Amino acid sequence: MSSAGEAAAAFRSVHGRAPGGVWSAPGRVNLIGEHTDYNDGFVLPFALPHRLAAAASRRDDQVLTVSTLGSDGKLQHSGPLEIGSLRPGGIEGWAAYPAGVAWVLRDEGFDRGADVVIAGDVPSGAGLSSSHALECAVSLALLGLAGIELDGNAPGTPSLQEVARWVQRSENDFVGAPTGLLDQTASLCCTESNVLFLDVRSGVYEHVPFDAAASGVAVLIIDTRTKHSHADGGYGERRRGTERAAELLDVKALRDVTLETLADALTRLPADLGPLVRHVVTENQRVLEVVELLRAGRLAEIGPLLYASHESMRDDYRISTAELDLAVESALTAGALGARMTGGGFGGSAIALVRESEVDSVSTTVDTAFEKAGYRRPRMFTAVPSRGAGKDAGGNTGGDTV
Template structure:
């Protein structure tokens, strides 16, 4: 027998780089999905294949599931094989040899969490195939372990949690102090609004570079200030702690603290059915990431500026940053016009044509009809 599950990508409406600081985030599931079909293998191997260009089949011995450390696998296959290893660590002896086939239309490298979509599709498919008694939160935790240990990317659990608990037409408010979460009605369609996803064409990698440095700077601030997490600070505390921190570290702290406040306010407005009022908070979030967290790039700054100048209610970089994509909150009846204006503004700034599409909030993992 075989089973097929799919999982969505993720867009953070607001609340980035708050997850590993015990803060607040408000993501939603992207209406692009990764599907994984799995079946038991006839030989003692784990074999994964993908329809992506250049992603040939990869096989490893099934015995790697019993090892305390994940197998050394390069490239895209580290995610599904790492997920299988993480599940085997959570439920020893439950997973056997399998073959998996991956198809996806979730863009890679733009900050919409193609990795978590793959991990959660693999996780839910293997959970059914091998009868694993694991809930959504446990699958999300296994996905984070796979990404941290098997892939070597120092990410938090935002992406996996957002994917597992995504709900159509809703965001997922996640409080990373205790991983509490709840669905938040976005109300965009009722307000005549939509979200444009603007791919800058600049790619990023979480396994290297600035993402890990920013995490280290946040950890440094937590240590210097004698805190358990940056969540213990409010906006009113910033002037008090500033003299104790190096200037760049203080800026990182200021982003996290003010981003928590913005996320809380956006949630309040959405709960009240006032989606049209969140735009300025989105744009302020981008300015904070650009100036304080310093994880934006010129092509994305140009897209955000062009979007706001053209009449978007607000726009911001989302995801890990250092490339990727931004979003713009726009009236749906002007989405095409605004997309053209954004493209013109970005190109005028000397950057490549962005890829722009209207996105919707989608459901989390689901079982798909068996192929054939």
């Protein structure tokens, strides 16, 4: 059953009726461009086939109820949340994510209550943006119940990028996780068979073709099953460090430091900030180089840039872990063309660019390496660029249409 079907079925079991509609959003994997988004830089994500769906119906009051169907088949319930009373820090745990969305949308004039049930298959804590998939799906659901579908045509309809900024605000200011714009924009704006080349500063993006099968390769996702959270301290420390470096260098953001000016910039910074700046500057350049290779149809040649990105995150940004390093190095030993950790770091997933004929052998080598190290067995799957968030079924007025 699809994520949308699971969410609709769970809604019926909770509320005894069909939902008014179902909206879903994908997880994402970042091909390259890590920790550059909050530095006004370049990123290159694509949407995963894995999705979270929000089945929802309108209420006549200003109460939000949210239930979520876990991977164990059990439902968790938030209890009734008074939208007018929502405040940052007032909700803990998973319910803070949908509550934060409702809090932001209230300020944007969308304060009608709703019953929402969430289901799907984006792995939680794997660095594949499950929290943003949830927030984007709930955002589209609450807007859809208000009669607003983000097709980009109706006058006054918010753009996908505007909704991405709303989701960022809900996570930054309500949940307390200092994320950039990469994940939300990827979940909302990605398209099938393309990676999303996004200039975060300008908001301009390009869909760049990414046909791995035509190049005889596959993208192997390696979920180390070591969970991370953007609300934890390490991510915020790195972000504050880059912001402090930009202040010391008297630039708006580290995007304004180039490869040509990097050496001089490093002489003007304290020792602890230099490596952070070096990563951001060189990572932006790696994104641009990967995009040029993809435009030229040379997808199979991006592997060395992926590994250079991992080395930079491991040594300069210091956000890798023993499990992520082992995933990358064992994949390369088995013949992967390139590999890197992906996501915010401190756990989560790695990706490997692998010849199609060698996916099984690389997976076996990684499995064996984890077993020998005494680590939990990783979860692995191949992924192709998939569609972004949108409406799956139903009307927008709360009727029984699913």
